[in-house]
Amino acid sequence: SEGSSESLDYEVIENYAYRKEQAQRGKLYVGYYVAVKWFFALLIGIGTGLAAVFINIAVENFAGWKFAATFAIIQKSYLLGFLVYILINLALVFSSVCIITQFAPAAAGSGIPEIKGYLNGVDTHGILLFRTLVGKIFGSIGSVGGGLALGKEGPLVHTGACIASLLGQGGSTKYHLSLRWLQVFKSDRDRRDLVTCGCAAGVAAAFRAPVGGVLFALEEVTSWWRSQLMWRVFFTSAIVAVVVRTAMGWCKSGKCGHFGSGGFIIWDISGGQDDYSFEELLPMAIIGVIGGLLGALFNQLTLYISYWRRTCLHKKGNRVKIIEACLISLITSIISFGLPLLRECSPCPEAEANSDIECPRPPGMYGNYVNFFCSKDKEYNDLATIFFNTQDDAIRNLFSAKTFHEYSAQSLLTFLVMFYTLAVVTFGTAVPAGQFVPGIMIGSTYGRLVGMFVVNFYKKLNIEEGTYALLGAASFLGGSMRMTVSLCVIMVEITNNLKLLPLIMLVLLISKAVGDAFNEGLYEEQASLRGIPLLDSKPKYQMRTMTAKEACRTQKVVYFPRVIKVADLVSMLRTNKHNGFPVVERARNGESVVIGLILRSHLLVLLQSKLDFQHSPMPCDLAGGSIPIRHNLGEFVKPVSSKGLSIRDIHLTSDDLEMYIDLAPFLNPSPYVVPEDMSLTKVYNLFRQLGLRHIFVVPRASRVIGLITRKDLLIEE
Amino acid sequence: SEGSSESLDYEVIENYAYRKEQAQRGKLYVGYYVAVKWFFALLIGIGTGLAAVFINIAVENFAGWKFAATFAIIQKSYLLGFLVYILINLALVFSSVCIITQFAPAAAGSGIPEIKGYLNGVDTHGILLFRTLVGKIFGSIGSVGGGLALGKEGPLVHTGACIASLLGQGGSTKYHLSLRWLQVFKSDRDRRDLVTCGCAAGVAAAFRAPVGGVLFALEEVTSWWRSQLMWRVFFTSAIVAVVVRTAMGWCKSGKCGHFGSGGFIIWDISGGQDDYSFEELLPMAIIGVIGGLLGALFNQLTLYISYWRRTCLHKKGNRVKIIEACLISLITSIISFGLPLLRECSPCPEAEANSDIECPRPPGMYGNYVNFFCSKDKEYNDLATIFFNTQDDAIRNLFSAKTFHEYSAQSLLTFLVMFYTLAVVTFGTAVPAGQFVPGIMIGSTYGRLVGMFVVNFYKKLNIEEGTYALLGAASFLGGSMRMTVSLCVIMVEITNNLKLLPLIMLVLLISKAVGDAFNEGLYEEQASLRGIPLLDSKPKYQMRTMTAKEACRTQKVVYFPRVIKVADLVSMLRTNKHNGFPVVERARNGESVVIGLILRSHLLVLLQSKLDFQHSPMPCDLAGGSIPIRHNLGEFVKPVSSKGLSIRDIHLTSDDLEMYIDLAPFLNPSPYVVPEDMSLTKVYNLFRQLGLRHIFVVPRASRVIGLITRKDLLIEE
Ligand SMILES: Nc1ncnc2c1ncn2[C@@H]1O[C@H](COP(=O)(O)OP(=O)(O)OP(=O)(O)O)[C@@H](O)[C@H]1O
Ligand SMILES: Nc1ncnc2c1ncn2[C@@H]1O[C@H](COP(=O)(O)OP(=O)(O)OP(=O)(O)O)[C@@H](O)[C@H]1O
Numbered sequence A, B: 001s002e003g004s005s006e007s008l009d010y011e012v013i014e015n016y017a018y019r020k021e022q023a024q025r026g027k028l029y030v031g032y033y034v035a036v037k038w039f040f041a042l043l044i045g046i047g048t049g050l051a052a053v054f055i056n057i058a059v060e061n062f063a064g065w066k067f068a069a070t071f072a073i074i075q076k077s078y079l080l081g082f083l084v085y086i087l088i089n090l091a092l093v094f095s096s097v098c099i100i101t102q103f104a105p106a107a108a109g110s111g112i113p114e115i116k117g118y119l120n121g122v123d124t125h126g127i128l129l130f131r132t133l134v135g136k137i138f139g140s141i142g143s144v145g146g147g148l149a150l151g152k153e154g155p156l157v158h159t160g161a162c163i164a165s166l167l168g169q170g171g172s173t174k175y176h177l178s179l180r181w182l183q184v185f186k187s188d189r190d191r192r193d194l195v196t197c198g199c200a201a202g203v204a205a206a207f208r209a210p211v212g213g214v215l216f217a218l219e220e221v222t223s224w225w226r227s228q229l230m231w232r233v234f235f236t237s238a239i240v241a242v243v244v245r246t247a248m249g250w251c252k253s254g255k256c257g258h259f260g261s262g263g264f265i266i267w268d269i270s271g272g273q274d275d276y277s278f279e280e281l282l283p284m285a286i287i288g289v290i291g292g293l294l295g296a297l298f299n300q301l302t303l304y305i306s307y308w309r310r311t312c313l314h315k316k317g318n319r320v321k322i323i324e325a326c327l328i329s330l331i332t333s334i335i336s337f338g339l340p341l342l343r344e345c346s347p348c349p350e351a352e353a354n355s356d357i358e359c360p361r362p363p364g365m366y367g368n369y370v371n372f373f374c375s376k377d378k379e380y381n382d383l384a385t386i387f388f389n390t391q392d393d394a395i396r397n398l399f400s401a402k403t404f405h406e407y408s409a410q411s412l413l414t415f416l417v418m419f420y421t422l423a424v425v426t427f428g429t430a431v432p433a434g435q436f437v438p439g440i441m442i443g444s445t446y447g448r449l450v451g452m453f454v455v456n457f458y459k460k461l462n463i464e465e466g467t468y469a470l471l472g473a474a475s476f477l478g479g480s481m482r483m484t485v486s487l488c489v490i491m492v493e494i495t496n497n498l499k500l501l502p503l504i505m506l507v508l509l510i511s512k513a514v515g516d517a518f519n520e521g522l523y524e525e526q527a528s529l530r531g532i533p534l535l536d537s538k539p540k541y542q543m544r545t546m547t548a549k550e551a552c553r554t555q556k557v558v559y560f561p562r563v564i565k566v567a568d569l570v571s572m573l574r575t576n577k578h579n580g581f582p583v584v585e586r587a588r589n590g591e592s593v594v595i596g597l598i599l600r601s602h603l604l605v606l607l608q609s610k611l612d613f614q615h616s617p618m619p620c621d622l623a624g625g626s627i628p629i630r631h632n633l634g635e636f637v638k639p640v641s642s643k644g645l646s647i648r649d650i651h652l653t654s655d656d657l658e659m660y661i662d663l664a665p666f667l668n669p670s671p672y673v674v675p676e677d678m679s680l681t682k683v684y685n686l687f688r689q690l691g692l693r694h695i696f697v698v699p700r701a702s703r704v705i706g707l708i709t710r711k712d713l714l715i716e717e
């Protein structure tokens, strides 16, 4: 996995060609550039919104048909229903795992660790391709529709990021879908801004939580975040909200099949408890602690399992992956159908006057109180209500208010243990998989358990088990993913209840703190397992006592002279794997001076085009402005859809090798530099905050030419 | 105003003393340090919450008594009621303006431009003192209770910041309230983090909008924002929410007088329209445009008036300020009492069955439909409903749903013009004044006007004028303050209706874009008027073509040798006003090398203490570690409560002047440096993103000692 990721650079490479282009283009071009950025934000919003609608409609319809068919058949024979249920699930999961293994391997999993890596500055190969996008969309329909213990929210974030990145390169070059006039974005920086928008759009679409989307992007990208970007991200999220709402309005009239009755997360709990008394803070804190513990355990278990999968199982080829996924689908089906069968039915509670909850609910409808393998008419099966159901509906049932004692503690415990195990085992199979919804399922189960005890213990009227389920869900997500503000806002937005905000905050604070005591967050663990080198926002403790010089070890620096023989260049590029090289010029008086940094990728482009080869080792005159620009900036852009050039791809004749090349016009003339004895903490901050790829460590300066203070930067436009 | 502000430094000065202290203190101290930070976050939350509760209770009680008394008297005589009303208002405003002018001049205005400046890196003298805190709290009770066209929300943000800053220095040294063991925060960085917390707490308390508070702080501080800080800010806001909620619960039982019936912003509109049809998007966009125009106009007018006040009126002394405020109070009282008198009363609408709104409302109660100078029983005065009322209640009435045609277009227009004028005139008087609530008043008035037309035009049932009023409020605030995400979240949190989020986003996007076409945001305009040099998050356009060297002009650099004669030092400090100086050491081989940066403030501390004076010009041996540390870090901390030392405060004997001082242990050994021809855009990003105060411009390096890449920074803990 070493070779499969490469760093991104948030810096603008101000080489000669760039500066020329800037000088030619006036303020009007800036306007055009900004307009295109906004236009792209609009397109990202629309695209992600539509993708989300499509996935949701498909999943709800597949799952709806499945449950409708099964319910119809079990009226006659449970065995036949069981078989049909298993087969439909198997078919869906099989299609999903086939898409992933045969067509888009990068679309497996949630994609969030990779996107997090991308926003942190590491480009993992293949995550933002067109085929990944397609695989993600269709794969997640299969895996979620097939009833596995995973969700569709994580994949939607990845989907949004893919859409953004593809737009940024003006379409997919491989599939000839690109548009020339949209290719204005030539730097990693622009692309990363777009992916940030896409990522926010994905969250906004997944949860219908526009503010949550903005905050999610923000929390994961706290470096290089600027207010203009915030503003644009915000716009994208708003567009997503409008698109999704429009689609839902359109579906209300029944044009979308089963979609509309379940679908699209909004677990409205605004009818429930929205106040709390002080005694309740203790059980709520306990929920926080449980969430921290179970979340940390989840991270640890999935880490072990993923490690085992990567190192043993998945090495054996695609067939193993397919068999594994099918086996898990089988087990999941058997458990979710079989366990409720073993459970005794409970009598329906007496209907309250003002409650419109039916018991048992009519078959084929959505709601609480499922009649499943019950002998009498006024009975329901509490385990089936949550187990034998789509996850969205199960959560809705767990969150529901005014349904005291619907679940027995025994059922909830059974469900908790089984589902937790399933979620752990399913994690890491070769299908698109999100952890949000399973997390909410797990959390709301133990939350509701605690809630049952609280109701029994305090015997107050306004305590709702559903509210505790919600807090449980927040606590588990907090304990596992360790997000704070964004998670809090997402929870509020999906439950549509602002009044519980302080409670959710409290629970999240506790569960995150508890979880942090054991291990890192889910995404960080997974990223480090996959070899994505994330830089934390906080420098490590021992950096305080280290200097920059100590950090860059004793390695000899590989540098180039300004004018270099092509043969030398090629041999040096062959003998090391560095991606950036200082260029040093030797002045006539014998003193040397560092004139900039040149990237390996740019050198390879130069070598391939051969346009700049010259016969004499004389440097050209940059100041005179006489040298023609033979490349436009676009040529230097690394294509997203391939790994970029490698030195092995370049074929030069022996004549070429005897030529020279002047690197001065192509280098970045002013990379950031730090003096050798600066403490590593400071270097780290510089690197992380500005999103850099290379920093030069140089000797102390011999003199100071000037000081820059705030006053010097207050230039009037 | 030149001398009254000074830059802050977000950098940690890693001088010898600091490094020694770090080395002595182990991981345990880091733990203690973090624990204190969290404890402070808790205290800031509690303090700000309590301050907010106090202010709200006081204001509501004063205003409640005032209106109750006036209403009681006008049952007999309108003239007498008028007089009483005027006198109470005058007394309150007079007390407020006296507090400000005599005791705490820095507490005038909203304080947000200054806090924004502080978070941007500029310390305005006196804004975070204990007396400012006291003045702000009591002053805003007077000015808001006295019925002026201003709000208490801006001052609450300032209050939160003051509380945070005072805690950070361990209490007020001047009033002997300080605690030694709390003084762990010794750098600008720590203090700025605390003020960020305080600022968020202020917003959270002012609007009961915890997430809005976090986002407000975030939007104003997008540089140097780290996830750990976000996490702590979030915690502070949650504490505020809990404190405020507890206090309100306690007040519900009637222990707080008039408070509880009005008080504490939550204009719950969850009963109203929460859906929209596509035709409505056009009038909503129009609201956005109007908001942009009126907001930009407001900024421009207040800028002119403030400029005139600063340059002419307020120079004439405190008496003028007092007279001015009293005069404005008089005018406001006359208009708000007199205009409704001139307005004809309207007949009450027929009561709907399911509506519990009474018409006319009983005197002394809160609600719509005020009976004021009406002849018949079933009549109400629509102008009095909004004008002759506390602002909170007026807004509640404007936002209210199910009250079609309560207001005539004529009344709304009259109110809009009069209140807009009053708000502009009141802005800048010497009382604590927020612009949020007046902005909401203005915005919701024209919003409701547009809503009335929409209701008449489309004749649909589910359109509510109150929703349009809300959008109008958002648009005016967006057009004036130009905040986006935070404002949006605040609007959602105060109206407790998540479903309108996309609409609010849309309106804000439009109004901000329109406003930006004319001028800068209210706070930026005011900051630049007050000489607070804010650095925008975006570099200026012409910086692209400038280099670092060009920015720091042709000025000769003032630098010090490592060991300097005290007399020389003093004379150099006297002859210039720079705040940082490079220190250059001349090695034995004649080459010079820059060994660091020393701050003026540190030099002054050294000169005053005289401890480090030595007789010989020999440098001491730092590497040997033999030199004793004669200062602890705390001595170098600039006290918040004074301007810090000046060279004029330092008295040295002629013996002292003959001594030498070695600067090496006290300087910052590795300030950030940039090569001379780096483009100013990059320098700007470095300066702004890292929150620096000084950057050295140095010649290009002669060689590269090493490169730092991501790999080098991945150190395992
Ligand atoms: N030109 C160079 N000369 C000497 N050492 C270098 C040079 N460039 C990089 N290094 C060192 O080699 C190591 C690996 O460098 P490399 O360029 O592969 O960067 P990286 O951290 O792998 O990131 P990426 O390859 O994604 O840019 C780092 O420790 C770095 O200090
Ligand atoms: N040691 C110095 N030698 C020469 N010029 C300097 C020196 N220090 C600062 N300057 C220049 O003098 C001007 C004012 O510097 P000053 O130190 O007053 O900073 P400032 O921008 O006012 O910020 P603050 O005073 O708040 O730190 C700036 O343009 C700066 O480039």
Ligand SMILES: [Mg+2]
Binding pocket: A577, A579
């Ligand atoms: Mg590498």
Ligand SMILES: [Mg+2]
Binding pocket: B577, B579
């Ligand atoms: Mg200055």
